[in-house]
Amino acid sequence: DIQMTQSPSSLSASVGDRVTLTCRASQTISSYLNWYQQKPGKAPKLLIYVASNLQSGVPSRFSGSGSGTDFTLTISSLQPEDFATYYCQQSYRTPRTFGQGTKVEIK
Amino acid sequence: QLQLQESGPGLVNPSETLSLTCSVSSGSINSRGYYWGWIRQPPGKGLEWIGGIYYSGSTYYNPSLKSRVTISIDTSKNHFSLRLSSVTAADTAVYYCVRDTRHSTYEAGGWFDPWGQGTPVTVSS
Numbered sequence: 001d002i003q004m005t006q007s008p009s010s011l012s013a014s015v016g017d018r019v020t021l022t023c024r025a026s027q028t029i030s031s032y033l034n035w036y037q038q039k040p041g042k043a044p045k046l047l048i049y050v051a052s053n054l055q056s057g058v059p060s061r062f063s064g065s066g067s068g069t070d071f072t073l074t075i076s077s078l079q080p081e082d083f084a085t086y087y088c089q090q091s092y093r094t095p096r097t098f099g100q101g102t103k104v105e106i107k
Numbered sequence: 108q109l110q111l112q113e114s115g116p117g118l119v120n121p122s123e124t125l126s127l128t129c130s131v132s133s134g135s136i137n138s139r140g141y142y143w144g145w146i147r148q149p150p151g152k153g154l155e156w157i158g159g160i161y162y163s164g165s166t167y168y169n170p171s172l173k174s175r176v177t178i179s180i181d182t183s184k185n186h187f188s189l190r191l192s193s194v195t196a197a198d199t200a201v202y203y204c205v206r207d208t209r210h211s212t213y214e215a216g217g218w219f220d221p222w223g224q225g226t227p228v229t230v231s232s
Contacts, residue, residue, distance in 0.1 A: 030215070032215050034218040042224075043203055043224055046218055046219065046220035046221075050216075089218075091215065091216055091217045092215050094167055094170075095156055095168075095169040095170060095171070096156040096169075097156065098153055098154040098156070100153045
């Protein structure tokens with residue numbers, strides 16, 4: 001299985017901060033990397049697909065980059081509604097696997 | 108806007124079979140280009156992909172669960188289902204159904220969108 005490792009596991013940030021989350025795959029996955037946002041008690045929501053494509057309806061302050069094994073999700077200016085847990089997921093090989101998540105908390 | 112809704116028992120006895128259904132509305136499950144899948148999340152933990160099914164019936168499963176999992180589809184009712192046999196407490200989780208954009212032929216590619224709201228299932232006697 002392809003292991004996905006996210007860092008940090010959690011972070012504290014303030015409204016307006018620029019935040020960068022990292023996801024690393026245990027082997028190359030080309031650009032087959034997706035990002036999801038999950039708020040407590042809710043289902044995950046797709047933010048970014050194929051590494052850098054913004055899902056329709058997602059604010060432009062979210063962006064994704066990377067290829068191969070290293071990927072990043074950036075929030076350019078953190079908003080109150082962005083406090084959540086973020087998961088990366090590879091779709092290069094079966095089984096599809098997720099990172100363990102990065103929890104973004106209010107400082 | 109496509110919507111997915113899970114349904115099924117919230118409590119299952121150990122060693123028995125967990126059965127869930129996902130009803131799809133505002134769209135047809137019988138459309139080319141999409142798989143339909145299941146993902147679960149144990150309490151306080153991360154996400155685990157279970158498997159998916161194409162409208163034609165072709166399936167792909169997580170090898171760690173494959174011996175116990177069956178995903179089926181009923182295009183006449185516009186829903187698909189999950190069966191997980193011989194459950195233990197480790198199968199306690201919120202179960203989500205999803206649309207999976209994986210290509211019907213190529214393994215690589217795809218993402219999960221949208222998601223159902225999730226249904227909690229507890230395995231306990």
